Amino acid sequence: MTDHLRAHDAALERLRALHPLKIDLSLDRMRRLCAALDNPQDRLPPVIHVAGTNGKGSTVAYLRHMAEAAGLEVHVFTSPHLVRFVERIRLAGTLITExxxxxxxxxxxxANAGEAITFFEITTAAAFVAFAETPADLCIVEVGLGGVLDATNVIAQPAVSVIAPIDLDHREFLGDTIEQIAVEKAGIIKPGAPAVSARQQDSVDGVLETAAALAGVELTLMGRDFDAWEERGRLLVQMQDRLLDLPAPALPGEHQFANAGLAVAALLVLDDPRIDEAAMGRG
Structure with missing residues (x-):
């Protein structure tokens, strides 16, 4: 085992020990640490911020592959990891080195100076530092828990906010009803950043529409403003002004057509001319 790998493992163990004794969802600790680091979250490439309960990881994967198929260099932050922590941080198309x-x-x-902070918060800050210091064209950030008080929500001005399907999850932190949980997830919707949502339960639609109206942004909602489905082994995505006929997603499962369609709609809302229909098909 190399010295830098030992240093990396030791650092992660030390950071786990700083975790507050009680879970306290708050952005105060994250804001304090980011300020000490010269606010790396404000120095990122255009950010696509992804929240939701189901399909976040798949949606992020489709977003990344389509953008990279267009030749863009893409940062990606996801959690949790499967084998190695470095899987969480992808810098301009390559996993961060140990x-x-x-x-x-x-x-x-x-920079944290021994203050109490959650493991997710301090490692999210580390990802933002790495992203801010490495040139790229796009940054895709997956929410860890909820939205309003998630560590990633210090990003003040995403380019697009994406909401994957919302369901009951982490009820001890986010609320007992689907509507309460939707309010938390909708917390990533910000002024100046259009929002794109998967097909949701009716009661969730209203929550997202309210959040978008309060932020003064447009909400593009699957099932109302666009749709995606499988037809003859292809992925069809119907927007208000165009129909895209794309290859079927490689990930198995009928639900992947909806996840891929959500990613396509998000990139169309992003409106980067480099990410054309051909690149989406390749991705």
Whole structure:
């Protein structure tokens, strides 16, 4: 085992020990740490921020592959990891190296100065530092828990906010009803950033529409403003002004047509001319 890998593992263990004794969903700790790091979250490439209960990971994967198929260099932050922590941070198309991660964690740990902070918060800050210091065309950030008070929600100005299907999850933190949970997830909808949502339960639609209206942004909702379905082994995405006929997603399951369609709609709302229909098909 190399020295930098040992440093990386040791740093992660030290950071786990800083976790508050009680779970307290708050952005105060994250804002304090980001300020000490010169606010890396404000120095990112255009951000697609993805929340929801089901399909977040698949939607992020489709977004990344379609953007990369267009030749864009893409940062990606996801959680949790399957085998190695570095899977959470993809820098301009490549997983962060163990050595780079160890260096960033050391700097973030020093900036935190031993203050109580959750493991997810401090590692999210590390990802933002790495993203801010590495040039890229696009940044895709997956919410960890909820939305309103999730550590990733220090991003003040995403380019697009994406809401995957919402269901009952983490009720001990987010609320006992689907509507309460939807309010938390809708917290990533910000002024100046159009929002795109998967097909939702009727009561969730109203929550998202209210959040978008309060932010003064347009909500593009699957089943109302666009739709996606499988037809003859292809993915069809019907927008208000066009119909896209794309290859079927490679991930198995009928629900993947909806996830891929959500990603397509988000990229169309992003409106980057480099990501054309041909690139979406390749992705």
């Amino acid at each position: 050595a780079h991660l160890a260096d960033v964690l050391e700097r973030v740990e020093a």
